[in-house]
Amino acid sequence: MVMNKLNHILFGVLLSISSSGSAGDQVPIRIGVQVAGTSGWELSALEHDPQKAVRSFTVAAQPLANAEAGKIALQSGAVDMIVSDWIWVSRMRASGADLTFYPYSTTSGALTVPGDSPIKSIADLKGKRLGIAGGELDKNWLLLKALAKKEGVDLEASVEKVFGAPPLIDQQLKLGRIDAALNYWHFAARLEARGYRQIIDGKGILQGLGITEPVANIGYVFKQGWANAHKQAVNDFLHAVENAKKQLCSEDQTWRNVIPMLKANDHATQDKLRQRYCSGIVQAGGKAGQQAAERIYRLLRELSGNRLTGEAAALQPGTFWTLD
Structure with missing residues (x-):
């Protein structure tokens, strides 16, 4: 019942976006949207933008059950566009696909414990039950293991691992069946609000x-050929959602709408x-950011034994879309 209500709220908003203005010269952009995803927040902000009638694009949304469906x-x-990660985009480009990525947010997962937990650091995880959202190739898990190893801790050998879907891991932590959870950011944020x-x-x-340079964890993903054919509309959309992000963080009325x-x-x-979402806003482009992404790619390739990244030795050219 709750999910149906959320679908109605979100896609009612998106329907009004796609039907606003004169569609004669506007390029329709079909976006796959997960109901729980923050892209829906930004599309809501677009719907309330007074400039929507003169845009070069319209938005039509298709609900997605999960990231794989997207x-x-x-x-x-x-669909023409989804929210996904650049590691997958690079892997697909290496296999011949023409996908490309535009940065969306640096916010990713977090390691969370109950407020009264004796766990204060990564080293304190030794001997504990750790819930991990996703599977063994989850990027946060691979990178956390690498950081622990740098600090002299072998998490692979010293923790009892519990893998599962994000809602399951969240529930297991609340029930006290695991000692800590490495979960997606919005689950961690909700727990923080409850004292975790x-x-x-x-x-x-x-x-x-x-790696100190901010690097987007997720972004808008689309086919490069399609984007080149509709470059003005695509770039206008990306500029518009960047502005929507800023409005969500600076204008209380825009936030209240979501x-x-x-x-x-x-x-x-x-x-x-709102705090965690706003802390993840990233400025697209920049050589330093792409160099940092290349370092992360090589690290994840090594940590996963090529299973996450594929066989390509380096991040593929064209992985990142740049605004002209």
Whole structure:
């Protein structure tokens, strides 16, 4: 019932976006959207933008059950754009696909424990039950192991690992069946609002590994050929969502419009979600950022034994889309 209500709220908003203005010269952009994803927040901000009637694009949304469904929809041509990660984009480019990536957010997962937990650091995880959202190739897990190894801790051998879907890991921590959870950022943010503590987040892990330049964890992904054919509309859309991000973080009314999508009635959770979301805003482009991404790529390739990145020795040219 709750999910149906959220679908109605979100896609009612998106329908009004796609039907606004004169569609004669506007390029339709079909976006695959997960109901729980923050891209829906930004599309809501676009809907309330007074400039929407004179845009070069319209937005039509297709609901997605999960991230894998989005990848299938994009590759099959059912949608033009999804939110995904650049590691997957590079791997697909190495296999001949023409996908490209535009940075969205640096916010990633976080290691969270109960407020009264004796765990204060990564080293304190030894002998504990650690819940990990996703599987053995989860990027945060691979990088956390690398940081722990740098600090002299072998997490692979010293913790009891519990892998599972993000909601399951979240529930296991709340029930006390695991001692710590490495989960997606919005689960961690909701827990923080309830008194749980964050030991380290994805950005902190990278900084511990010597990568200090902000690098987007996720972004908008689309086919380069399609984008080249509609470059003005695509770039206008990307500029518009960047502005929407800023509005969500600086204008309270814009933020209030998305609160029904949060599934959070208390102000503490709403405020924490906004805080964590806004801390992840990243400026696209820049040679330093792409060099940092290349370092992360090589590290993840080594840590995963090529299973996450594929066989390509380096990040593929064209992985990142740049605005002209």
